[in-house]
Amino acid sequence: MAAAAGQLVERNNKRDAQEAELAEGEGEAAGGVVTPLEHLHAHGFTDRDLKCLKEAGYTTVEAVAYASSRLLQQVKGISEQKVAKLKEAVKGLVHMGFSSATEINLMRQQIVKLTTGCAGFDAILGGGIETGMLTEVFGEFRSGKTQVCHTLAVTSQLPVEQGGAEGRVAWIDSEGTFRPERITKIAERFGLDAEQVLENIAHARAYNVEHQTELLVQAASMMVEARFALLIVDSVTALYRSEYQGRGQLADRQGHLCQFLRKLQRMADEFGIAVVYTNQVVATVDPMAVFRGGEDKKPIGGHIMAHASQTRLYLKKGKGQNRVAKIYDSPSMPDNIDAKFAITENGVSDEIKDKDNKRQKKNGDGDDE
């Protein structure tokens, strides 16, 4: 996974080279940030083979390379023999072996990070939300999860040197809380053309768990066609909670959720996009809570959720418009470091000092807690 981690810039260069190559050579349209499946033609695969793969959600050579043979054998129209041939063909097209730690270090330094809109928040993330990775944002209602998503949907479109990744955004919305008017305000704050920013966000309401999963296939095909930087799923667990109820359905729920989260990881690996998903919390009566700083809430989804993302962020309400973001689980940052930020009309911003908070509250535009 490390080799595939967040190499958006490198991928973009690769994409440009591929575009030129395809335009000159085969004369086919290619717009993805990755290797188009059409490269398999040169290895003896037919249009029909490619169609079968695409229908099963394998829209790029990387997707085929990262999938296990067992999974590929489940694709309708692809025989066991063909899977072996596929595996052989993709070996030469996608790097999947060992790399030296020096190379990994270099690659990690190049990882594009998305700014949250608040310097302190970025700092606890080591610069921002990493592309090529999964970030879970959890917290209780109105803690700011959806507002963080709105801000990232804009900042991901900024130039790299301003904390963006110059890419489009796909937004899977299971709660119906996406608000274009919020995007407009945030775009204005960052000096971007609001109309263009809205145009670059592909939004879909998810109505059930199955639909939510299907939307990932659609998102993947869009990502082959154009340069995407971010996929948002807000919230990843809401539909699971309403569709699978009670202890009896827990194993099924976890199994399906695990598959969904794996698909998200595959997309992050494949397209180098940042994947940000939100999650709720439940009250816990865990007597060990005292050892977690008196935390009486925990994210839902158990171990499956806990291990799926590279970074877990816990958002908590603060005074007025202020919020606290806490690193819950990160491979490179210490746990339990936190940052204060504020939710304003212009999206996520630096913490509002007490005086300003009081004034905003008086004017009636603050949080009404």
Ligand SMILES: Nc1ncnc2c1ncn2[C@@H]1O[C@H](COP(=O)(O)OP(=O)(O)OP(=O)(O)O)[C@@H](O)[C@H]1O
């Ligand atoms: N235009 C705005 N200006 C200032 N603050 C706003 C604005 N819109 C929303 N907020 C703040 O954002 C809060 C809601 O945050 P958000 O919708 O991100 O919560 P959430 O964590 O996604 O909650 P839920 O679990 O219900 O989805 C509101 O309570 C309000 O304080």
Ligand SMILES: [Mg+2]
């Ligand atoms: Mg929300």
